[in-house]
Amino acid sequence: MVKIRLSRGGAKKRPFYHIVVADQRDARDGRNIERVGFYNPIAAGQDVKLQLDTERVKHWVEKGAQLTEKVKALYKAASKQAAAAA
Numbered sequence: 001m002v003k004i005r006l007s008r009g010g011a012k013k014r015p016f017y018h019i020v021v022a023d024q025r026d027a028r029d030g031r032n033i034e035r036v037g038f039y040n041p042i043a044a045g046q047d048v049k050l051q052l053d054t055e056r057v058k059h060w061v062e063k064g065a066q067l068t069e070k071v072k073a074l075y076k077a078a079s080k081q082a083a084a085a086a
Contacts, residue, residue: 002065004057006039007032016040019052019071021060036060039074052078 003024010016017039020032037052057075061067067075 002033002060002063003068004036004060004065004071005068006070014042019074021065034060037078050074050078050081054078054082 001024002021004019004021005028006017007020007022007029008015008017009029018032018035019037019039021034021036022030022032026032034056036056037050039050039052040047041049043049052074054075057067
């Protein structure tokens, strides 16, 4: 099954996550199909906290990809952010 999930990056005690489309059998930080955004939980000042290509996420969901719980919440926040900007 294809999942849209977080892939951890960044330094020790300073997490940074890529939001990726990956086969669930692959390792968390292993091979992925496509990178659709990022999430920086410790963003401060002018740093961008969340960037997500909602059109690509929608495309993958239509093809049967499953969202993890955290990505589902981030997708909802990104959709609200995009609606407020438009």
